[in-house]
Amino acid sequence: MDVRVVLHFAVITRALSLVLQALLNAAIPDHEADAFRPPRTERPLYLDSAVEWCFGGLSRWDAEHYLFIAERGYLYEHNFAFFPLLPVILRGLAETLLWPLSAWLSVRGRLLLAVALGNSALFLLSAVALYAMSRIVLQDRRLALLSSLLYCLTPANVFMTAGYSESLFAALTLGASSSWRRASPSEPAWPWASPRQRAPTAWSTWGSCCTCRRCARCPRSARTAPRRRAAADRSATRGSSCVSWSPRCWGTAIIALPFCAFQYYGYRTFCTPSTSLERVPPSLVSLAERRGYRIPDENGPPPLWCMRPLPLLYSHIQDVYWDVGFLRYFELKQIPNFLLALPMASLGIMAAYAYYQANPDMCLRLGLWESAGRRLDKPTPGFFNPRVFVYVVHSTALLVFGTLCMHVQVLTRFMASSSPVPFWISAHLLLLNEPLLHRRKTSVPNVQLRGGCSNPLHNPVSALLPHWRSCSPTTQCILGYFLSYWLLGLVLHCNFLPWT
Numbered sequence: 068m069d070v071r072v073v074l075h076f077a078v079i080t081r082a083l084s085l086v087l088q089a090l091l092n093a094a095i096p097d098h099e100a101d102a103f104r105p106p107r108t109e110r111p112l113y114l115d116s117a118v119e120w121c122f123g124g125l126s127r128w129d130a131e132h133y134l135f136i137a138e139r140g141y142l143y144e145h146n147f148a149f150f151p152l153l154p155v156i157l158r159g160l161a162e163t164l165l166w167p168l169s170a171w172l173s174v175r176g177r178l179l180l181a182v183a184l185g186n187s188a189l190f191l192l193s194a195v196a197l198y199a200m201s202r203i204v205l206q207d208r209r210l211a212l213l214s215s216l217l218y219c220l221t222p223a224n225v226f227m228t229a230g231y232s233e234s235l236f237a238a239l240t241l242g243a244s245s246s247w248r249r250a251s252p253s254e255p256a257w258p259w260a261s262p263r264q265r266a267p268t269a270w271s272t273w274g275s276c277c278t279c280r281r282c283a284r285c286p287r288s289a290r291t292a293p294r295r296r297a298a299a300d301r302s303a304t305r306g307s308s309c310v311s312w313s314p315r316c317w318g319t320a321i322i323a324l325p326f327c328a329f330q331y332y333g334y335r336t337f338c339t340p341s342t343s344l345e346r347v348p349p350s351l352v353s354l355a356e357r358r359g360y361r362i363p364d365e366n367g368p369p370p371l372w373c374m375r376p377l378p379l380l381y382s383h384i385q386d387v388y389w390d391v392g393f394l395r396y397f398e399l400k401q402i403p404n405f406l407l408a409l410p411m412a413s414l415g416i417m418a419a420y421a422y423y424q425a426n427p428d429m430c431l432r433l434g435l436w437e438s439a440g441r442r443l444d445k446p447t448p449g450f451f452n453p454r455v456f457v458y459v460v461h462s463t464a465l466l467v468f469g470t471l472c473m474h475v476q477v478l479t480r481f482m483a484s485s486s487p488v489p490f491w492i493s494a495h496l497l498l499l500n501e502p503l504l505h506r507r508k509t510s511v512p513n514v515q516l517r518g519g520c521s522n523p524l525h526n527p528v529s530a531l532l533p534h535w536r537s538c539s540p541t542t543q544c545i546l547g548y549f550l551s552y553w554l555l556g557l558v559l560h561c562n563f564l565p566w567t
Contacts, residue, residue, distance in 0.1 A: 069208065070195060072526055073215045077194040080219045080553075081187045084228045085122075087554075088561045092124035100563040103131050103145075106350040107175065114168070115176040122179045124561030125186075130230030133157065134178050142351065144361035144370070147333045148384045153232040157181045182230040189234040190227050194218055196241035197487055203245065204455060205491065206448040213504075214487065214494035216528040220549040221490075222411065223480035225556030225566065233484035240485065333380035338373035340365045393472050404476040407567055408469075410548045411479045411489060415466040418450075418492035422459045425451040450495040455488075462488035479552065479567040493545050500541035503534060 126134055129149070136146055137154035160181035161174060168177060197218050201211035226233040340363035344352055347362060355362050361370060372383040385391040396404070423430045447453075465485055469478040482489055498504055504527060531538060531546065538546070552567075559566040 069212045069215075070198060072212065073194050073198045073219070074191060076216055076219045076526055076529070077191050080224070081190055081228070084224060084557060085183060085187070088124040088225070088228065088557050089121050091558050092561045093120065095558070095562045098563040100128075100565075102128055102563060103135070105131070105135050105354060108348050108350055109173045109175060112171055112173050112176065114171040115173050118172060118176040118179050122183050124557075125182050125229040126179060127229065127560055127563050130182070133230050133232070134175070134182070137161070137178050138174050139351075141333075141336065142347065142362060143355060144337060144380070145384050145388045147329075147336075147380050148388070150232070151329065153230075153235050156185060156235070157230075160185055179230075183228075186228055186230070186234045189238040193234060193237040193241050196238060196245050197490070200241055200245040201487065201491070204458070205450065205452055206454075207452075210449060210491070210494050210498060213497060213527060214490040216526060217493050217545075217549060218487075218490045220528070220546075220553050221483050222549055222552030223483035223556070223567070224553040225560045226480040227484070228557075229560065231480075233480055237484040241487065330379055330381060334373070334378055336363050337361070337380070338369045338378065340367075340369075389474070391473060396473070396475050401475065404474070408475045408478040410552075411482055412466060412470065414489045414492055415462055415482060417496075418488050419459055419463045419466075421492070421495075422451060422455065426453065426456065429453055429456055450491055455491070458486065458488050458491075462486040476567045493549075496541055497545060500539050501531070503531060503538060503542075 132146055132149045133153050134157070135142075136149060136151070137157040141147055141151075157178050158181075161177035164184075165172070165177040165180055168180075172180070194215055198211055198215040201214055202208065205211050205214075221227060223233060227237070228234075342363055343366055344362060344364050352362065354360065370383075372378055372380065462482065465482055466478070469475065469481050473481065528546075531542065535543065535546075556566055558564075
């Protein structure tokens with residue numbers, strides 16, 4: 068029944084997001100932002116204006132890059148900062164499921180419709196995958212349900228809805244994590260190759276799972292009681308070795324292969340080009356000349372990054388076009404962006420601190436073994452479960468990397484689509500500090516806040532909202548943060564106003 072509650076709430080939030088972005092985009096004039104806006108070279112068809120009115124707000128900022136790649140491929144150099152899996156999916160939907168509409172919708176219109184349908188479906192999958200993984204990891208039904216419902220109100224909502232790859236990455240990562248948790252220790256790592264084509268975040272995700280799998284493959288006797296290590300050694304000789312790195316090496320190679328192939332494609336495109344500018348529409352060439360974009364040209368000199376010992380196009384783009392690097396964002400003028408990222412950073416810090424306070428020995432041992440008096444085969448349910456350790460480490464690594472090496476305002480969607488920990492710690496704090504969640508009824512008659520047999524589709528989050536003033540300050544802060552970012556993202560992002 069809990070899956071139905073999560074799915075029902077996810078459908079409602081997706082539908083509401085699509086309706087609100089259309090209304091807000093129509094009501095508020097678009098800001099003249101210095102963003103990528105390629106000219107339309109295709110003649111509009113009958114329904115294009117209607118689709119643009121309904122879903123045009125989903126094509127702002129970086130979403131325009133994904134739509135452009137899906138329509139025309141990788142033409143400009145900085146397009147290679149965006150990995151190909153989402154454009155392939157969007158173009159596939161436009162040419163298959165939405166092909167019957169080709170007489171009334173141009174490729175651009177079908178791609179916009181594919182964004183709305185595809186990302187909504189991917190978000191539903193990610194919400195269900197989060198609940199499934201949370202039940203396995205947390206061993207707490209209420210905490211898993213509440214964290215999944217909070218995920219439906221994610222502060223990164225607009226990026227889960229618009230033409231960004233956040234929903235795709237979350238669905239693949241959470242789905243792979245859930246499948247891996249159910250799989251045997253020898254399960255291969257191929258599911259991680261697909262999220263790898265979204266962003267480099269998957270490297271850290273796969274690394275954390277390798278660490279967790281190392282613990283899982285070790286016999287419990289090797290982790291709990293030194294006097295039983297001889298038995299563990301005997302079992303290791305029968306093929307249950309704790310230090311078998313071969314599967315991890317193969318898994319890393321499988322994950323790295325798509326990235327390396329994509330970088331090689333970028334190298335061949337610009338360092339040994341086989342096309343000329345005459346084959347590119349004049350309007351796109353004119354845009355490149357005005358904005359300083361590089362187009363591959365067999366008659367022109369190769370770019371300087373081709374001469375480097377390791378000619379990685381992705382690193383060049385992040386350095387030159389987005390000025391991404393260690394501590395580069397630490398400037399006084401960026402204080403507002405640090406404030407935007409502060410709530411998500413606070414959740415990450417609180418999660419790491421609370422988990423360390425509850426499990427100091429395990430944290431100091433890096434989770435690789437446990438003291439003799441603890442049993443890992445029957446962990447304590449909840450957020451302080453030993454199984455959560457690897458996810459807290461992964462979340463902390465993302466937090467440190469995002470703060471020091473990225474545009475810090477991206478931290479909100481970066482962590483919300485890459486780690487379940489922000490939602491786990493939020494749900495944990497709600498259950499810990501909200502008395503209404505532990506009462507059968509509130510002061511208002513006939514209002515139940517706690518799931519019971521009388522209402523199998525009970526949603527504790529939506530039940531709390533009518534009693535906002537009766538909620539604890541912790542609940543007001545957490546729900547206030549989730550709801551305000553959920554709505555503000557739609558207001559600002561869909562009108563080309565700067566957001567996270």
